[in-house]
Amino acid sequence: MLKLKGDTIFLRALEPGDLDFLYQLENDESIWEVSETLTPYSKFILKQYLRNSHKDIYEVKQLRLAISDYDKNLLGLVDLFDFNPKNSRAGIGIVVLEKERKRGVGKEALKLISEYSFHHLNIHQLYANIAADNTASVRLFSNMGFKKIGVKKDWNYVGGSYVDELLFQKINK
Template structure:
């Protein structure tokens, strides 16, 4: 049976009550480099986003899930994006908001749950992640879960006045 529940966390659909957390996350300039955000988001825009978050992945080509602990505390989000049913692939991204919650296995568990879900439930053949060359935490996370480095995009992102390479990681479902 497919489940989105692990030992420490579970993945769930977005709720209207997630607005304050989403507002903090989307307006946290320290992670804009990862999300390619360039301007703050208003509460109104995020409220509209939450109203439409129930739409089917086949329609909107993305799926965002909340990462929560068993006390219902919201810890972060994990996304499938650029979902392509024809080619059976999707990009994946993850963010844990509070640094105190990082390096505790939460990201590992969330990524494993989402990977299993994408392969088993959505019939995805491959997942990929784009990771900045200096994002050692994400490189370790994805590598530990079987994602392989398949290429480097030179000078891909312009951040902090400098160009940075981005590494493409891929995991293919061979089952």
């Protein structure tokens, strides 16, 4: 049974009213290295993005969902990207607001999006690219059944030095 609702959170499509949240999150320089963002996003660009966010994953090859609690507070975002229906795979990324971390939000969101991907989109495998020094994400994905399958040496240039990136994969069996 398809379910995007968990015990404490649910995943939902982005709404026009999410503009300020999206603007705040996308312009948070502390997470730019995760998303490979180099410049700020304008509200105009984000409004256009929201206008098109309803498009089908098969058309745009990505899906972004808001992570919300049952009081309708936005806690973060989860993304499927580089969706490849021919090979039945997608990349996965997650960001949780700093004040909401260490409360199980990421774990529950990752569980819900993985189940959705495997059972609704019939994805065979999900993969995640995680900076080697991002111990919280490494722990989260490892605890959720993702296996480290590779290391990309000196992959990202961050703060004046190169950082390795780990490749994690989860295959639906």
